[in-house]
Amino acid sequence: MSDLLTLYGKTFNSRLLVGTALYPSPAIMRESVQASASEIITLSLRRQNPAQQQDNRFWDYIRESGCQLLPNTAGCKSPREAVELAKMSQEIFQTDWLKLEVIGDDYNLQPDPFGLVETARELIQLGFKVLPYCTDDLVLCRKLLDVGCEVLMPWGAPIGTGQGLLNKYNLQTLRERLSDVPLIIDAGIGAPSQAAEALEMGFDAVLLNTAIAKAQDPVLMANAFKLAVESGRAAFNAGLMLRRQTASPSTPTLDMPFWQQAESILQD
Template identity: 60%
Template sequence: MSNKKCDDPVTIYGTQLQSRLLIGSALYPSPQIMKNAIQASGAQVVTLSLSRQNPQANGGQDFWQLIQSLGLHLLPNTAGCHTVNEAVNMAKMSRELFQTDWIKLELVGDDYNLQPDPIALVKATEILIKDGFKVLPYCTDDLVIARHLVDLGCEVLMPWGSPIGTGKGLLNPYALQSIRDRFPEITLIVDSGVGKPSHATQALEMGIDAILLNTAVAHANNPVLMAQAFAKGIEAGRDAYLAGLMTERSTASPSTPTIDSPFWHQHS
């Protein structure tokens, strides 16, 4: 048996990526730390957003040039949208501005936990897919909503682990596993709530394809080091998934051979 992992990319609408970490560009202490952390993560996809321009503040050109200098795939989001119309308009602006048909579709259904609005999400997804977008919907871990999104043509789903920015990890592993098992052909990316590398490892171990992160890296005391830690955690989880986890047991089973007697009584 070879212990060499062969080429093992994750696929987003036909684009193959070697890194299973997608990273956000928000909340870093400084633009330079953002750039260093993103590079340290090894991510090939970076998320970004849109806001009203203030010409007196250079119109966001500094940020735009910094992002472009990274040379990564861009994944614009529709953060802050509450209605289908808002999200569709924001997606169209993003496509024109960033020259990509990828859109991380976010529709807030509740301001307390920023839970996605599943009904509006499905409606907006239908409109955008018909308009040629490649939709990456930020959804809850509801299996039936996942089914609707897949039926509409989504090749990627991005269920939450827990609410955005909470760092609580995977609150409902059973639900995520159900989505994994029901849609083995879909690229699953856990988006939001991943607070530490072990959360990411856990997700990858269960067959989740990738992780989208922001706060856990950006709010670390050392974002660059944390980005590296997440990259390692994700790699470990993926390797473990490919290697095949042992079956859990309810009773103990000795790992040391018990033939005849304890080893100190055995004679070589």
């Protein structure tokens, strides 16, 4: 049975999106992306300028990957900066897909909700397919949908912290209230179990970078995340049991003492 992820009218088999920064080498980045089976990779023109890159293999690998490129505006702190970078990325990477980041605070790299909505509106009017990196605030998410975003990427935790799904109440609320919107948990995922949990909760996909790139063995970790995302999605599709407070025996007994049961089995 096919269970495809559809974003802006394009379908994907994989529900794991990965970043391309922080790897020990371009070769390990390439191998890790392959091991993750990701079909969408994010990259930043600002942090990985092709003109300044000593080692051009990085850009060769990106071009050869066959993945949907998702340029991001990492590090941008104002709508103007983000729009400029988006336009440059569109030209260089030949795609109108954009992971929009407008950062509002240096301590936790929290998105600026006001700047995000303003920038998303402008970029969508220019024809971009915007995937905004946002907080898990329901009202903000609705405003982003109102200006034309078709996919939202709420954070699990601040970028690079590996803390997992910090505010499950907010995330669960988003999932319930925006049931027909593709929601991708972006950032703060530190372990495959956390990615699996996001998928089990019904999120459509996860995006992560640091947990793979900074692992002792990034390629092995990329494969671990691939398996976790597949497992979380399968569990969601299978329908998880409801949690309950009181115990319930998993081996039901008949309404008679066990020796009578044994006798009746022996007599049969």
